[in-house]
Amino acid sequence: MFASRNCVSISEPIVLLNPTGTMRERHAILDGIGDETRLRALLVAGDRATFERLYRRHDGAMVRVCTAIVGNRAAAEEVVQDGWIAILQNIGGFEGRASLAGWMFAIVLNKAKSRARRDGRSVSFDAGGA
Template identity: 35%
Template sequence: MSDDDVALFAEAAKGDITSFDTLVRRHTAKLYRVALRILGDPADAEDVVQDAWVSAWRSMGQFRGESAPTTWLYRVVTNAALAQIRRRRPTVPLEPEGQAESSFADSGPTPEQAALRREKVDAVLHAIALLEPSQRVPLVLRELEGMSYEEVAAVLEVSVPALRSRLHRARVALLAKLEELR
């Protein structure tokens, strides 16, 4: 979060709707991407992000500044996504095709190489979608969103060693899912 965003957050916490609107416009895409990767359903992800922003607006004044404001926003959207998972009935995850853009989706020099790469990315995204939420969330935040260990630990409200342990278990489970999908 830039210094400008920190100032906007402080103003929004005081009730300035214009500052809050600017934060919403700047950060909704990132929060949506996280929610989509956790939930696997675009409509659910949109609902969760909307709910997270409403929740953020209501509780911004209670932000204690113990973490970066963006870390707090990620925590709000992650908690909303996990609550959504608890509320809904078990479903089969969507196929990864058409989901959020992938940071690893580079087209190769030939169409065949690009298609093969896309298949691999789709397989990984599908395997991630099959993980339990407790494994999927830290993996999404760390590996797909590129957050630091400290940031992810703050979002999940766990220690860095506990996060490292969760990530290790998530990576092992991901490899097992990829083997199953072969």
């Protein structure tokens, strides 16, 4: 479907699999100016440029948060990769009740919590950074 973590192209320009809309529209959407319904539609249509920009924007933060939850970066990267797969598989079900970023992070965080439970690691979310 889309490139894996180690294969995502970061060079511009990006060749589109299913070009939809103008480059300016896609950039505006990803910069928070556009409509998340349109962003969802681009992702459902398999627009590679939209996915790659979204990936570059959020992947690092997802890995950092998951590292804190699961305890090591390698496991966190696996969790986030599984999260991206789940996001792409379920993007059609995004209803817009929360922001797209919030919805994506919820998916990834749930996967990280499940991994931490499976691996026997407990993380207190009540500690408040203590």
